[in-house]
Amino acid sequence: MKKVRRKATSFLRQPGFAKRWLPLLWILLGLSRMTILVFSFRRLAPHLGNPVGISACIPLLTPQQENKAAQIGQAIRLAARYTPWVSNCFPQAVTARLLLGLYGIPYSLYFGVMRDPSTGEFKAHAWVAAGRVAVTGGYGFNLFTVVGCYTSLSQNA
Template structure:
């Protein structure tokens, strides 16, 4: 048996041990990440921004969620993180943030989508990042407040 088939078999076995939510949403999230990437490449930010939520400037918002909403936000975060590893296209922070926004909106979970900047200490170049939180749950992009200065925030309550 080749090394490739052993590795693929282990990955498939691990996948089938994932929660039902992850297995159900894996393909749709994979497609959403591709669609999000396509939107980013094809459409200007100005035209995309109204679909991200209500712009609130530089303010940081944290919504209060129920226990069920927090649990759902965690499941959404897990499936996005897992699926992004299997995309043959760039599925970095921005496509993940758009996908998180879509799924959280679908489940009627309030969210905040942030854009931030920081200066790389080694190259002095600016780095941009996008992340989404739902209450205290980092849905995509991790806990980035300590690394990046917020330059824009979009919310849905």
């Protein structure tokens, strides 16, 4: 009973935006995960944005857009904590891309790899940036080498 009360209190302390979007984001994270599992990356990539290769370009935003991007990131991370399926960086990035697109906020979605120094294994990561805001996945530039970037902006912009 204490656990339920604690979780309810924690939920009530969340910002209104996160509380309103939580049910839909929970579903979107599940659909994103299912899409990733069912479709090849080649079929999914055209829906991620405009491919710009390995260019690390981050679109500039207005302060209002940055605030909304931060709210979106916070809401996605909250919903991801409560999914019974894996909602790691890739489903979160796909979901962030959908929501940022819905709000008309320019974004860049990055894919990166790194070699773990202790095991020698390769690790992959996906993250979304909008202006100065790391929407999902943190600032992957610190550890990961960018191997692909998709942006909401056209290449001619």
